[in-house]
Amino acid sequence: MTIPASVNIMPERPIAEVVELAALAERRGYRRCWVYDEGLATRDVYVTLAAIAARTGSIRLGPGITNPYVRHPGATATAIATLDEMSEGRAFLGLGAGGGLTLGPLALERPRPVAAVRETATALRRLFAGETVTTEPGSPVSFRGARLGYGRDGIEIILAGRGPKMTALGAEIADGFILSYVHKELIGEATAALRAGAAVRSGRPFLVTYCTLVVTDDAELEESRRQLSFRLLDSPPRVQQMIGMTGADAAAIREALAAGGPAEAAPLVKEEWVAHFCVVGSPREAAAELRALMGTHGIDEFQVSVLGGDGAAERIEGIAALFG
Helix, strand or coil: CCCCEEEEECCCCCHHHHHHHHHHHHHCCCCEEEECCCHHHCCCHHHHHHHHHHHCCCCEEEECCECCCCCCHHHHHHHHHHHHHHCCCCECEEECCCCHHHHHHHCCCCCCHHHHHHHHHHHHHHHHCCCEECCCCCCCCCCCCEECCCCCCCCCEEEECCCHHHHHHHHHHCCEEEEECCCHHHHHHHHHHHHHHHHCCCCCCCEEEEECCEECCHHHHHHHHHHHHHHHHHCCHHHHHHCCCCHHHHHHHHHHHHHHCHHHHHHHCCHHHHHHHCEECCHHHHHHHHHHHHHHHCCCEEEEEECCCCCHHHHHHHHHHHCC
């Protein structure tokens, strides 16, 4: 492909089908395969990644994304290190604070999210390097004399989030950052902050990944409204204000999500909001806009979301053809 691309697969379908989608992505030149970690909403992320590792040979593999709350970070460290061993060095870790779709059904709160992500990333980096880790009393993550005897030093840790604090943290401590469904007027600001922060650390490359939906038809438009439903609730107040999303809008979407999930909440996401976050237009217009966004802002990789329902293989093929 003429742009570097990765694929993020929502494992809502049987694992055998997810594995075939990942294998297709590898054949079509995608560089990474992320797998959503959405708790009860999907198949287990690490079982799915292991099955993909067994079926593929070159594509890089990791959760897109996991969080510090659903599993103890030590369990995440063992899962990533084991996946890395199984895939002969192809594993990476996508890490964030988690959102309502994942944490809500598990009745999990999200205390001190930036601190929890910081401490998790720091501890896992040390564990992968073979160090012994003990955290201070009061830390949002707990380790006492913990050691991982089989990790690979330097496994990539890529952060994700929508707020300025998480973006700054990514630049400070991570190997990369996912800009996921960012308001397009804020992409330049976010990438500049990431590059400036990462430049302070010498000698380490930094990957900026951009994730959104490419909307070229009515079906993709409806999918974008489903995906934005829970993402808008997790977005900073500044972003909600930029699109004119009121407190009443947020309350109505939250109620619909609780009652019936993204499908029920989608009609409450106004159509005019979509173009602020997604690449919208004819295939030619969408390709031109995405190339312009990536070139203007120095984005390294475009992440293609492959969600539930039919048409997943067609989406992988379509993006590959669009940028072939």
